[in-house]
Each structure stands twice: as C-alpha cells, then as structure tokens.
Amino acid sequence: MKEKHKLLNDTVTKAGSAICTGITMENGIVIYRSKYGSAKKYAHWIAQKTGFFCMEAANCCFGTTKPGMETPTAYNTVIFCGGIYASGISGLSLLRKHYPKLRGKRLAIFCVGASPYSQKALGEIRTHNLKGELADIPLFYGRGAWNEKAMSFKDRTLCRILKKAVAKTPLDAQEPWMRALLCASGQECDWTDEKYLDGLMEFLHIHRL
Numbered sequence: 001m002k003e004k005h006k007l008l009n010d011t012v013t014k015a016g017s018a019i020c021t022g023i024t025m026e027n028g029i030v031i032y033r034s035k036y037g038s039a040k041k042y043a044h045w046i047a048q049k050t051g052f053f054c055m056e057a058a059n060c061c062f063g064t065t066k067p068g069m070e071t072p073t074a075y076n077t078v079i080f081c082g083g084i085y086a087s088g089i090s091g092l093s094l095l096r097k098h099y100p101k102l103r104g105k106r107l108a109i110f111c112v113g114a115s116p117y118s119q120k121a122l123g124e125i126r127t128h129n130l131k132g133e134l135a136d137i138p139l140f141y142g143r144g145a146w147n148e149k150a151m152s153f154k155d156r157t158l159c160r161i162l163k164k165a166v167a168k169t170p171l172d173a174q175e176p177w178m179r180a181l182l183c184a185s186g187q188e189c190d191w192t193d194e195k196y197l198d199g200l201m202e203f204l205h206i207h208r209l
Contacts, residue, residue, distance in 0.1 A: 028052035028077030028106075029070065031060055033091030035083055036151070038144030039112045041192055043081040046110065049201060052077070057091045062098045072098075077106040077204070083144065084113035086158075087128050099133055107137050110200055112144040114189075116176050117196070138203055142196030146189040 030052050032043035040056075047054035053070065061069040072078050082090035089111045095102070109130075115121060126139050148156055163185055 027075050028079065029072055029075040030054045030079045030081060031057050031072060031091070031094070032081040033057040033083070033094075034081075034112075035085070035090060036145065036147070038142075038192055039081050039083045039090070042110060042112055042142050042197070045194055045197060046079060046081065046200065049197065050204065052079070057082075057094050060094065062101055073101050075105070077108075078102055079108045079110060079200070081110045082112070084111050084125065085155075087125065089125070089129050092129055096134065103133075108140065108200060108203060109137055110140045110142060110197075112142050114144055114146045114191075116143060117141055118176050121176075138200075140196075140200045140203070143191040143193070145192060146187065148186070149188070 028050060030043045030046045030050075032039050032054070033056065034040035034043070043054055046052065053075070055070045059069050060072055062071065062073060080089075080091060080095050082092060084090070089109065092109070095107075095109070111125060113125075122139065122141050125141075130137060130139060148159060151159065
C-alpha cells in the first residue's frame with residue numbers, strides 16, 4: 001500500500017510541476033529499463049517535463065492489472081526508454097510483444113548509449129532494432145555515462161575485449177564511438193544532458209523548459 005501511495009504521490013508531484021511551468025498536460029507514460037542508471041535518469045527527466053507517469057518496465061502489465069503495476073494501454077502516449085547493449089535496446093522486447101495492444105497510440109523510443117551522437121550510428125541502431133511494424137516509430141538518442149567499476153564482470157570483460165580490438169584500428173579509420181571508447185577507458189564519465197531531449201520534446205509538441 002505504501003508503495004502504491006508513493007507512485008501516486010510521485011505522479012501528482014510531476015504533474016503539478018508540469019502545470020506550474022506552463023506545459024500542456026497529456027495522457028502519457030514513460031516506460032524504462034535501466035541497467036546502470038542513465039536510462040532511468042532520462043526517463044524521469046521526460047516525466048518531469050511532460051507530467052507523464054513514469055514506471056520501470058518490470059512494473060508494467062498488459063493484461064489484468066495487478067497491485068503496484070500500471071497498464072500502458074490506458075495512456076494515449078507511450079514512450080519507451082532503454083539503454084543500448086550490444087546494439088540492442090533494453091526493454092524493446094516488451095514493445096515488440098505487446099505492440100498490437102498499443103497500435104494507434106502515439107509511440108516513441110528514447111535510447112541511451114555511451115557513444116557521442118551520430119546520425120549514422122543511430123540509423124544502424126534503428127535498422128537493427130526497429131523492423132516490421134516498429135519501423136516507423138520515432139527514435140531518439142541521449143548519451144549516457146561510463147563507469148567500468150560499476151559494471152558487471154561480464155560487461156567489464158566484454159568492454160576490455162572490445163577496447164583491445166578497437167585499439168588495433170588505424171586512427172584514420174576509427175569511428176567516433178571507437179575514439180570515445182578509448183578516451184573513456186579507465187575513467188568515470190557522465191555525459192547525460194537534458195539537451196538530448198529536445199528532439200523528443202519537439203515531437204511531443206512541448207516547448208523545452
């Protein structure tokens with residue numbers, strides 16, 4: 001019961017903030033899946049700017065509503081926010097599985113990665129992840145953070161293998177994400193910035209605060 005009240009209070013606070021700042025309230029929800037925190041951070045920023053409800057993907061229910069869970073089909077706008085891991089967008093499987101129930105709603109995807117923004121890279125992410133019925137869903141990108149100490153053993157090992165492979169690539173042949181990977185090695189970096197939400201806010205027809 002306390003958790004349910006907390007979720008309600010969080011939503012009321014965000015909605016009140018949106019009204020006070022002159023943003024038009026809409027019926028929307030932000031669903032996120034975050035492994036190291038950056039996607040969650042962007043999801044809550046989106047919620048603060050729009051007044052939308054914000055909930056972790058694990059707490060979403062597309063069938064019979066359960067205590068402490070939310071039904072995305074009750075909203076007109078649904079935004080999915082997730083990190084990029086091995087070219088895949090975390091949490092997108094939820095959208096693929098339940099897309100028939102969301103057809104006709106205003107959908108958008110905001111993905112988060114450690115690399116600098118690149119139109120080419122974003123195009124490749126779209127091609128890899130958004131196929132079939134999902135192909136026309138608007139896709140936006142925000143740069144996240146980098147902290148190898150916080151990574152799982154598996155992710156840290158994979159990063160080390162990738163860095164060794166990238167280091168062998170000639171400088172003039174390295175892509176932006178490769179140079180960024182080598183520069184961030186051994187450092188703690190946080191590139192999250194609300195400016196990355198501008199494109200999404202424009203899509204939602206809401207002016208930036």
